[in-house]
Amino acid sequence: MKTIIFKCFRFSSLFALRKIKSKSFIFLFALLTLISSLPLNILIIKTKGWNFNPIVNEMELEFDTFTLPVEKYLENGEEKFLYFSKLTFKKEGIISDGTPYFFETSTFKFYINQVPPKEETDQGNVIVLIKDEAVFYRENGKKLIGSFSNLNEPIHFDRIANETDAKKAIIEIIETVFSGPYIFSSVLIWTIANIFMQTVLMLAICAIFLLVRVNYQKVATYREYLKMYVGCFVIPTVVSVLIGLIGESTAALTPVILQMGTALMMIGTIYKGSKTEIPPAKRLKDAI
Structure with missing residues (x-):
């Protein structure tokens, strides 16, 4: 040669x-x-692959319709909103006080800081994000293990003041954590x-x-x-x-x-x- x-x-x-x-x-x-x-x-690799992630695709498609758990509070007599305010996502995992969160799209259910019932995971289309573990339970019964180590920068939800930015942040997290396959x-x-x-x-x-x-x-x-x-x-x-x-x-x-x-x-x-x-x-x- x-x-x-x-x-x-x-x-x-x-x-x-x-x-x-x-x-x-x-x-x-x-x-x-x-x-x-x-x-x-x-x-x-830099762009996290082509759009094969069904979770991200649906979240982007239903961006204006799915809702996040909201926390209301008063500041100078004005009502304010926070989303996942107790959560910080880092390479090492989730930093929080253990407050559980749940939300869903038309197909997928998301459990943060909590483990869903076995009946839920058996049905599939369930995403679980806990301290140092990310798991996507697929509809076919198989599990896709994600990794928080793929996150480049920490994401602090207590610094996010509106739902639009919170949705973008959670979509970015899901896309990055499960990007490997x-x-x-x-x-x-x-x-x-x-x-x-x-x-x-x-x-x-x-x-x-x-x-x-x-x-x-x-x-x-x-x-x-x-x-x-x-x-x-x-x-x-x-x-x-x-x-x-x-x-x-x-x-x-x-x-x-x-x-x-x-x-x-x-x-x-x-x-x-x-x-x-x-x-x-x-x-x-x-x-x-």
Whole structure:
């Protein structure tokens, strides 16, 4: 595989790859495709995955309709409201005086600082948040264990003065605490999709290049084009990944840079390499 990589930095050397017999081409292509998935996978992890969390999806959909337990008090004769005022969520868990809270959406029930009856958890769609444990009891009877350690900053509900901000905070907590499996699913789906997309693109581009003729002669076989494509895949992969890692705005450009760069490298390889290795066509009179 080292030989293949070393030949990827000159068009004439890339053209010569078509004559190398090695199974390393398959391994190298798979490795490069995995590497090219990195920028978007990092972005997926930073944004807590795609919207696969059913709890968060429903809470956002019913944002204006579900209600939180409210605590009323008077301040200078004016009625004020607090939500979960005894709660602080940190990486270590919930800091509170033990006051229990309960609220629900149309599907899910939320128990904070209390353990629900077994009949409730058996039915599923129950979320339990206690001192150092977060559990989502699913409808299928399985449990999803969350982790408060995913929280980046402490969330102090005694500093939140209105229900809208309290709802946003509790949604953020639910999304972060139970983000692990959904991040993994998002990363896995993107990685598989990228491998499939890059493989299909390689097969399609190499099929198109079969139509190319230089000096009226066929340049390479389909298998030889595949080898050249893998060689041309190296530099665009490195460049696209480096650009994609600059920031969130550039991560989405990775597939575009990779695909365009590989195609242009293939054109340059065929043009430069064929000049030296494919003899000029004979004139008609010479052929006669």
